[in-house]
Amino acid sequence: MTSEAVKVIVRCRPMNEREKALSCKAVISMESARGQCFLQNPAAAGEPPKQFTFDGAYYQEHNTEQIYNEIAYPLVESVTEGYNGTIFAYGQTGSGKSFTMQGVVDPSTQKGIIPRAFEHIFESIQCAENAKFLVRASYLEIYNEDIRDLLGADTKQKLELKEHPEKGVYVKGLSLHTVHSVVQCEQIMETGWRNRAVGYTLMNKDSSRSHSVFTVNVEIYTVGPVEIRIVP
Known part of the structure; x- marks a missing residue:
């Protein structure tokens, strides 16, 4: 493999x-x-x-810390090197998707994969040499086959799924939010989390009743000294 x-x-x-x-x-x-x-x-x-x-x-x-280090860390590391990567949590309501992906504050070893990825990305940015980074985030929800922007000005507006010959499949009108720190990423995630469609179930009183996708888009610009040659 x-x-x-x-x-x-x-x-x-x-x-x-x-x-x-x-x-x-x-x-x-x-x-x-x-x-x-x-x-x-x-x-x-x-x-x-x-x-x-x-x-x-x-x-x-x-704990989630061990799962991140063994499974998610190599994937997020490849993102900082310019590759695409996806971590997809699947299971019935109450199975622990949110527990693994978003986690809890205490104990710290159970902090979720998403906030750990935030820390990982910005640590890599701080250590990078001869490169500039533009980090943007989006958060969408798929509920009853409708797509909504959890961070948009109108979170009830239905968005369309489109396909571009170069970009591939994308959501038309999905907002992208520039972030400069882990704190800003966490604030955006919390804002989107509050805008989810939720409903009580026997397994989970705060079930999201939907599928959600949080995307971190990292653009890397290589910078360095420019060599100028004068040919007589």
């Missing part, structure tokens, strides 16, 4: 307070070193568990 290949990992999040109050039992176990996940049917204890293998398997004791 090359470094450019798609990789799939699975994470078993810690139980939340509701699950603890209901005395829920874990039916999943993992062998992280092998990327294997085992699912045991509680109604068929005598049967062997179903086995699944992934590029990475992280159990409840693994």
Whole structure:
């Protein structure tokens, strides 16, 4: 498998307070070193568990910091070198997508992948030599097959998906916001988060009920001394 290949990992999040109050039992176990996940049917204890293998398997004791360092870090690092990269979280409501991607403030080891990526990008910018960076962010939501700009002047306006021969697929009219620091990125993410379509479910009272895409666009300009030659 090359470094450019798609990789799939699975994470078993810690139980939340509701699950603890209901005395829920874990039916999943993992062998992280092998990327294997085992699912045991509680109604068929005598049967062997179903086995699944992934590029990475992280159990409840693994924190987001470890997942970022092992999985996300190389991808974000390649973005600072001029390549495209995507981290896509998939799962049913309450499965822990927001817990992994946005995380919590305390403990710091559970800070999400998105804020960690902010820190990573701006640390790389500060250490870069002979280069200038333009960093812009956008935040959209897909709800009931409609696309909305969570950072736009009118967050209820429906946007259209278009295709350009050079740019590829893009959202027409999606706003891009220039950011100069981690704090500004976090403020933009918080603004968009408040504009999501949410609704109560049995699994999650703050379920987003939608798909959202936060994009960080990094433009890199190489600068340096200009050599001028005078030919007689």
